[in-house]
Amino acid sequence: MTTLLDQINLPADLRALDREDLPQVAGELRQFLLDSISSTGGHFASNLGAVELTLALHYVFNTPYDRIVWDVGHQSYPHKVLTGRRERMGTMRQQNGLAGFPKREESEYDTFGVGHSSTSIGAALGFAEAAKLHGENRKAIAVIGDGSMTAGMAFEALNNAGDRDVDLLVILNDNEMSISPNVGALNNYLAKMLSGKFYNGFRNVSGRMLDKVPPLRELAKRSEEQLKGLFTPGLLFEEFGFNYIGPIDGHDIDTLVTTLSNIKNLSGPQFLHVVTKKGQGYKLAVADPVKYHAVTPFTPENGMTGKSSSKPSFTQVFGEWLCDMAAKDERLVGITPAMREGSGLVKFAEQYPARYFDVGIAEQHAVTFAGGLACEGVKPVVAIYSTFLQRAYDQLVHDVALQNLPVVFAIDRAGLVGADGPTHAGSFDYSFLRCIPNMAILAPGDENECRQMLYTAFLHDGPTAVRYPRGSGLGATVEEEMTALPWGKGEVRRKGSKVAILSFGTRLGAALEAGEALDATVANMRFVKPLDDALVAELATSHDLIVTVEDNAIMGGAGSAVLESLSAQGIKIDTLLLGLPDGYVEHGEQHKLLADCGLDGAGVTAAIRKKLA
Numbered sequence: 001m002t003t004l005l006d007q008i009n010l011p012a013d014l015r016a017l018d019r020e021d022l023p024q025v026a027g028e029l030r031q032f033l034l035d036s037i038s039s040t041g042g043h044f045a046s047n048l049g050a051v052e053l054t055l056a057l058h059y060v061f062n063t064p065y066d067r068i069v070w071d072v073g074h075q076s077y078p079h080k081v082l083t084g085r086r087e088r089m090g091t092m093r094q095q096n097g098l099a100g101f102p103k104r105e106e107s108e109y110d111t112f113g114v115g116h117s118s119t120s121i122g123a124a125l126g127f128a129e130a131a132k133l134h135g136e137n138r139k140a141i142a143v144i145g146d147g148s149m150t151a152g153m154a155f156e157a158l159n160n161a162g163d164r165d166v167d168l169l170v171i172l173n174d175n176e177m178s179i180s181p182n183v184g185a186l187n188n189y190l191a192k193m194l195s196g197k198f199y200n201g202f203r204n205v206s207g208r209m210l211d212k213v214p215p216l217r218e219l220a221k222r223s224e225e226q227l228k229g230l231f232t233p234g235l236l237f238e239e240f241g242f243n244y245i246g247p248i249d250g251h252d253i254d255t256l257v258t259t260l261s262n263i264k265n266l267s268g269p270q271f272l273h274v275v276t277k278k279g280q281g282y283k284l285a286v287a288d289p290v291k292y293h294a295v296t297p298f299t300p301e302n303g304m305t306g307k308s309s310s311k312p313s314f315t316q317v318f319g320e321w322l323c324d325m326a327a328k329d330e331r332l333v334g335i336t337p338a339m340r341e342g343s344g345l346v347k348f349a350e351q352y353p354a355r356y357f358d359v360g361i362a363e364q365h366a367v368t369f370a371g372g373l374a375c376e377g378v379k380p381v382v383a384i385y386s387t388f389l390q391r392a393y394d395q396l397v398h399d400v401a402l403q404n405l406p407v408v409f410a411i412d413r414a415g416l417v418g419a420d421g422p423t424h425a426g427s428f429d430y431s432f433l434r435c436i437p438n439m440a441i442l443a444p445g446d447e448n449e450c451r452q453m454l455y456t457a458f459l460h461d462g463p464t465a466v467r468y469p470r471g472s473g474l475g476a477t478v479e480e481e482m483t484a485l486p487w488g489k490g491e492v493r494r495k496g497s498k499v500a501i502l503s504f505g506t507r508l509g510a511a512l513e514a515g516e517a518l519d520a521t522v523a524n525m526r527f528v529k530p531l532d533d534a535l536v537a538e539l540a541t542s543h544d545l546i547v548t549v550e551d552n553a554i555m556g557g558a559g560s561a562v563l564e565s566l567s568a569q570g571i572k573i574d575t576l577l578l579g580l581p582d583g584y585v586e587h588g589e590q591h592k593l594l595a596d597c598g599l600d601g602a603g604v605t606a607a608i609r610k611k612l613a
């Protein structure tokens with residue numbers, strides 16, 4: 001029964017309800033989310049944890065006039081339900097359906113497009129300053145999780161905002177979890193705030209926070225506390241120039257509404273610390289929030305069952321290789337910016353805890369940290385999603401490649417990822433890595449090659465990237481033995497005539513299918529950089545048409561590298577470059593999206609036929 005929820009299409013409908021009704025709305029909304037996400041799949045535990053906070057925000061603030069910016073946006077499903085999209089929740093993350101993250105094109109309530117973390121404070125500060133410039137009295141609110149708070153970007157924005165006279169409210173949604181348990185000194189600080197020394201249950205802050213302490217009195221109070229060795233809650237954020245309020249219970253909607261209503265009348269930078277539970281309301285998720293961070297469809301009565309696949313994913317191939325390589329070479333360390341599960345590092349973390357580094361959501365730091373380790377003879381392997389590596393570009397160039405440091409980048413989620421859509425697609429890594437001097441780029445055609453390439457990269461004395469997609473590939477048997485591949489050399493996989501297809505990475509299956517259909521030569525190029533110029537020349541001088549296939553943007557990608565090679569070698573030949581378009585590919589099923597981009601066997605065949613015609 002969703003009798004109250006049924007009355008809400010937009011936040012204005014919510015605001016028309018009595019405050020006493022809100023707990024019932026929360027219950028109905030939570031049940032709706034459980035039913036809906038368990039049938040579509042998607043981000044789960046964070047959404048259940050954000051129900052009361054979302055309701056309270058839309059109840060108290062005048063949205064969309066007031067601007068709420070969700071960090072990452074994986075907790076925005078309750079917000080979507082309350083902002084006119086309830087009927088479409090069944091289309092979540094499907095092609096032409098709702099996006100899994102806030103998206104400006106989707107709703108005027110989605111103030112800022114997100115997917116990557118730690119952008120909310122900076123963006124909300126932008127909204128707040130714009131309001132000032134425009135003479136508007138709207139409020140800007142950033143809602144950021146404790147995991148996302150660990151990123152440098154969040155602190156850059158805090159540092160900027162705390163010195164500005166703007167109506168900005170930062171809400172820290174602290175559930176003591178990132179995807180895996182949160183890490184770092186900030187996490188320890190927050191945990192300390194919630195534990196014994198001063199904290200006995202949630203504080204009654206709704207009245208206290210309006211009681212402005214004169215600076216001198218405050219100073220005296222603080223030095224007294226320091227003398228006593230007491231821990232002052234929120235001091236860190238106060239030192240950053242924010243008025244710290246909290247911690248309060250993020251599942252107590254009444255307190256939330258009172259507190260937010262009070263804060264609404266305050267001016268200047270405000271910081272509200274809210275404590276929630278990931279998965280609140282669904283026992284299995286509360287017990288195992290890591291497993292329920294994101295789900296595939298499941299029956300709520302039974303919970304998530306383990307999925308079994310006959311083929312190992314590339315992530316698993318990487319995880320196995322890392323453990324095997326660590327056993328062989330004690331210099332190896334593994335680094336993840338908060339993606340232990342997604343990057344396949346669970347086993348490594350268990351087997352080699354001293355050589356495992358989760359640095360928090362801090363991609364830039366992860367890369368520079370690896371650079372420092374490499375200078376001292378350690379052999380770092382940075383496991384990172386292609387899309388998140390974008391954030392660490394200067395660190396790649398300045399801190400690793402310029403110094404030619406031997407760091408292996410194991411780049412997962414390359415190409416199209418599917419349900420997460422364009423924010424998470426790894427469409428650009430060939431392009432942005434290729435132009436960096438010293439950087440080598442290896443692109444496995446199948447799972448076994450992935451293992452052998454990781455080994456090859458690890459042996460190389462310089463920065464290397466091995467990039468592979470989400471999910472599994474051709475299903476090649478992965479050999480236990482590690483054999484280094486000839487450096488910078490591709491291989492011809494099929495001999496044909498007239499047309500030569502040069503395949504980069506896991507579109508190899510599509511290339512081979514087209515090769516069969518057209519009796520074309522197919523080369524698995526293996527290296528995007530250094531490119532096998534000799535093979536390019538050999539194929540170009542013995543065929544009429546060169547076709548390149550990749551799941552990177554055509555612009556600046558592997559096909560461009562082939563054109564550069566042909567040009568440098570003075571070879572003139574007809575060419576066809578197949579890859580991702582100059583546009584953002586929306587969410588949907590990965591294989592379907594690839595087909596839509598013409599990167600399946602039929603698509604490659606058709607494109608070549610068209611060119612020949």
Ligand SMILES: Cc1ncc(C[n+]2csc(CCOP(=O)(O)OP(=O)(O)O)c2C)c(N)n1
Pocket residue numbers: 046072074075115116117144145146147148149175177178179278337338339361363388391
């Ligand atoms: C730049 C970036 N790095 C990594 C991620 C992957 N990621 C998505 S949610 C998440 C955990 C965020 O933790 P928190 O902000 O505390 O939210 P919670 O999941 O606890 O609700 C991570 C690491 C991301 N989205 N963006």
Ligand SMILES: CC(=O)[C@@H](O)[C@H](O)COP(=O)(O)O
Pocket residue numbers: 072074115179294342413417420470
């Ligand atoms: C929100 C976010 O960034 C992650 O939760 C991401 O959705 C994980 O993607 P994978 O499912 O590919 O690991």
Ligand SMILES: [Mg+2]
Pocket residue numbers: 145146147148173174175176177178
């Ligand atoms: Mg969290």
